[in-house]
Amino acid sequence: xxxxxxxxxxxxxxxxxxxxxEAGGAKxxxxxxxxxxxxxxxxxxxSTGGGLTKLGAGTLTLxxxxxxxxxxxxxxxxxxxxxxxxxxxxxxxxSIALGAVLDLNFAGIDTVTGLxxxxxxxxxxxxxxxxxxxxxxxxxxxxxxxxxxxLLAALIPGDANNDGLVNDVDSKTLAGNWGMTGASWADGxxxxxxxxxxLVPDMRYGCLYRNTGDGNFEExxxxxxxxxxxxxxxxWSGNFFDFDNDGMLDIFIVNGDAHHLxxxxxxxxxxxxxxxxxxxxxxxxxxxxxxxxxxxxxxxDIDNDGDLDLLVLNLNGPARLLRNDGGNRGNWLMVxxxxxxxxxxxxxxxxxxxxxxxxxxxxxxxxSGYLSQSDPRAHFGLGSARTxxxxxxxxxxxxxxxIENVKVxxxxxxxxxxxxxx
Numbered sequence: 001x002x003x004x005x006x007x008x009x010x011x012x013x014x015x016x017x018x019x020x021x022e023a024g025g026a027k028x029x030x031x032x033x034x035x036x037x038x039x040x041x042x043x044x045x046x047s048t049g050g051g052l053t054k055l056g057a058g059t060l061t062l063x064x065x066x067x068x069x070x071x072x073x074x075x076x077x078x079x080x081x082x083x084x085x086x087x088x089x090x091x092x093x094x095s096i097a098l099g100a101v102l103d104l105n106f107a108g109i110d111t112v113t114g115l116x117x118x119x120x121x122x123x124x125x126x127x128x129x130x131x132x133x134x135x136x137x138x139x140x141x142x143x144x145x146x147x148x149x150x151l152l153a154a155l156i157p158g159d160a161n162n163d164g165l166v167n168d169v170d171s172k173t174l175a176g177n178w179g180m181t182g183a184s185w186a187d188g189x190x191x192x193x194x195x196x197x198x199l200v201p202d203m204r205y206g207c208l209y210r211n212t213g214d215g216n217f218e219e220x221x222x223x224x225x226x227x228x229x230x231x232x233x234x235x236w237s238g239n240f241f242d243f244d245n246d247g248m249l250d251i252f253i254v255n256g257d258a259h260h261l262x263x264x265x266x267x268x269x270x271x272x273x274x275x276x277x278x279x280x281x282x283x284x285x286x287x288x289x290x291x292x293x294x295x296x297x298x299x300x301d302i303d304n305d306g307d308l309d310l311l312v313l314n315l316n317g318p319a320r321l322l323r324n325d326g327g328n329r330g331n332w333l334m335v336x337x338x339x340x341x342x343x344x345x346x347x348x349x350x351x352x353x354x355x356x357x358x359x360x361x362x363x364x365x366x367x368s369g370y371l372s373q374s375d376p377r378a379h380f381g382l383g384s385a386r387t388x389x390x391x392x393x394x395x396x397x398x399x400x401x402x403i404e405n406v407k408v409x410x411x412x413x414x415x416x417x418x419x420x421x422x
Contacts, residue, residue: 058078189249190208234258244270244327245329245382264291293316294315298310308375339395339416341418351392401417
């Protein structure tokens with residue numbers, strides 16, 4: 001390793017990489033190569049507030065606990081892979097530039113003070129605290145596709161009770177695909193496996209993230225039949241809902257150009273099974289052939305007839321209320337939650353409904369789509385089923401409500417129990 005002095009800094013060659021070790025931290029240019037670093041850049045190991053900046057194409061891997069950077073870690077280009085928690089301080093901020101990748105594969109960081117993703121950057125790998133909680137990220141700022149990468153892992157706790165509720169996994173995986181400037185997201189179990197998946201409308205092909213159950217999400221928009229349709233639109237808001245009460249989730253997407261303000265039609269996808277969807281917009285009424293500057297969307301049963309209606313919010317235009325006529329040919333159940341120890345409306349509760357051996361999952365939420373709020377009641381399409389075998393609610397307090405042999409075609413109000421289930 002050759003050393004060159006100059007103006008209070010030291011320049012060293014690390015394998016095929018070039019490193020500048022300054023008072024404020026280290027700058028490493030991998031120059032298109034894959035470089036592993038398991039020894040300190042300097043004897044003081046930059047332990048007094050120094051940061052790390054990864055420059056150039058290629059991959060830089062830090063491991064062995066050799067380098068503790070207490071300042072900001074920045075990935076300007078290429079891939080920075082960190083395989084040991086001791087290589088990064090608990091208080092280090094992380095910044096990932098356009099096109100760059102930060103790969104963290106360790107447990108042991110309890111708090112990260114900032115995570116800044118710019119454009120189509122990625123944060124990948126498994127990481128989290130050594131204790132009983134996921135890594136806590138404070139002061140977080142996102143642009144571009146950064147939102148979904150963090151949303152999938154750092155901001156969602158893990159699954160303590162193997163019940164689909166994520167609240168205790170020590171490490172999660174951050175992964176992204178082609179998400180671009182997504183304005184909103186929706187959650188729902190689109191493939192019927194009992195795990196909550198994510199939908200992110202965006203300015204490209206849309207992202208449909210399937211929950212694999214092991215802390216990872218797989219992007220499925222092409223396989224599911226969404227990408228080929230959405231690629232021609234600028235999408236803002238999306239909703240999972242069952243518009244025809246057949247027991248399979250459908251998707252509604254609101255579109256509208258972002259730059260030249262050209263109106264676009266909205267899209268209705270019907271779930272056809274096997275995790276796939278079909279575009280049924282053209283056969284679902286003239287309202288879905290009307291173009292607008294769509295932005296927000298909400299779903300709810302405005303006339304309490306058992307099927308879900310749609311509300312579309314338009315830029316520079318009136319809102320449109322689309323009533324669902326005929327969706328209630330199949331049976332249904334709506335569940336209204338009333339919290340006691342938890343919040344009044346039961347926001348954050350998870351409702352599981354089982355009939356005929358099939359279980360559906362809904363979360364009680366306070367918001368939906370882009371700048372919108374849907375009907376807070378959990379709606380379930382039941383097809384031809386005449387009885388619901390079991391309804392279970394896990395409340396934010398940890399309490400559990402269970403009701404069996406429930407009649408269909410009704411709004412069922414369930415109040416949180418006074419004592420926790422044993």
